[in-house]
Amino acid sequence: MDAMSTAAPSRQDGSTIDDVCIVVPLYNEAPVIGGVIADLRQHFAHVVCVDDGSSDGSGAIAEKADARVLRHPVNLGQGAAIQTGISYGLGLPGIAYVVTFDADGQHRIEDVIGMLEMAREKDLAVVFGSRFLDNRTKSGWAKRIVLKTAVWVTNKTTGLRLSDAHNGLRVIRSDAAKKVNLTQDRMAHATEIVLQLSRTRLPWGEYPVEVLYTDYSRAKGQSLWNSINILVDLLIR
Numbered sequence: 001m002d003a004m005s006t007a008a009p010s011r012q013d014g015s016t017i018d019d020v021c022i023v024v025p026l027y028n029e030a031p032v033i034g035g036v037i038a039d040l041r042q043h044f045a046h047v048v049c050v051d052d053g054s055s056d057g058s059g060a061i062a063e064k065a066d067a068r069v070l071r072h073p074v075n076l077g078q079g080a081a082i083q084t085g086i087s088y089g090l091g092l093p094g095i096a097y098v099v100t101f102d103a104d105g106q107h108r109i110e111d112v113i114g115m116l117e118m119a120r121e122k123d124l125a126v127v128f129g130s131r132f133l134d135n136r137t138k139s140g141w142a143k144r145i146v147l148k149t150a151v152w153v154t155n156k157t158t159g160l161r162l163s164d165a166h167n168g169l170r171v172i173r174s175d176a177a178k179k180v181n182l183t184q185d186r187m188a189h190a191t192e193i194v195l196q197l198s199r200t201r202l203p204w205g206e207y208p209v210e211v212l213y214t215d216y217s218r219a220k221g222q223s224l225w226n227s228i229n230i231l232v233d234l235l236i237r
Contacts, residue, residue: 018045019096020116021089024067025081029103030056032216036105037065043109046095048088050081058103079189083182090177098177102168104217111209115171118207125176125202128162128194129169133208160198162206166190169209176202 022044026033033049040047049067051059053075063069070084082100089098097116101107107129115127168190172180179200184192197204 016041016043016045017116019094020044020099021046021048021085021092021095021097022099022101022112023082023085023089024049024062024101024103025052025078025085026050026054026058026062026103027052027075027078027081028054028056028058030054030058030061032105033058033103034061034065036103037062037067039109040101041066043113046089046092048085049103050085052076052078052081077189079182079184079192082189082193083180086172086177086180090174096174098172098174100168100170100172104220105214106212106217107169108210108212111169111207112171115169115207115209118205119171119173122205123203124205125173125200126197126204127171128164128204128206129167129209130162130164130206131167131209131211132163133206134210136208136210160194160204162194164206165194167209167211172197173202176200 022040024033024036024040024047026049029036037047037049047067049059049062049069051062051069051071053072059069059071070088072081072084085100086098089095097119099112099116101112111129115129118124119127170193176197180193180196182189182192182196
């Protein structure tokens with residue numbers, strides 16, 4: 001996997017959390033990525049954005065917003081982008097946790113902070129975000145059915161009992177993150193990462209999060225098609 005790092009400064013002024021690396025896989029999200037990165041950088045010193053062969057200038061926008069940008073010269077898939085970001089983040093000094101965070105504006109920073117607090121207070125190696133632990137997320141009935149089916153398949157495959165197995169918001173302690181070696185580059189990586197983390201036998205938990213289905217994400221068709229892609233990848237791979 002070929003990745004090139006482009007350095008961007010990390011703020012160490014005491015106002016940001018510096019033992020966490022936020023990993024943002026990025027593919028053609030130019031309209032929103034600048035705001036996503038800017039919001040993250042208000043709270044976190046290390047925001048690593050993996051530009052997975054974008055053709056719309058997304059990587060340059062993320063860099064301007066003060067992310068540290070890694071680049072895949074061609075699109076390898078979200079699983080490959082997450083693996084690149086995790087590997088890079090673990091190489092940074094003093095990193096205790098890696099967080100995977102979507103680039104499209106659907107995740108909330110408040111949830112990341114809450115998940116980190118839960119991980120620290122309960123000494124958990126992994127905290128999975130779940131949109132199904134409360135009623136805040138308005139996903140629509142079709143997407144909910146598809147996601148619940150994917151959860152059932154993932155739980156049968158991995159042995160865990162998650163309520164939302166394909167949420168891209170995850171907090172992973174460094175000892176657990178070192179055990180992650182994703183080979184499923186497309187949507188099936190979401191099941192693969194759960195399987196690999198389950199095999200560590202390290203303590204884990206779930207945290208209620210709100211996924212924001214915005215006009216932007218709905219216009220891109222992400223609300224349902226990504227879920228269908230997950231099922232297709234699960235069945236094929």
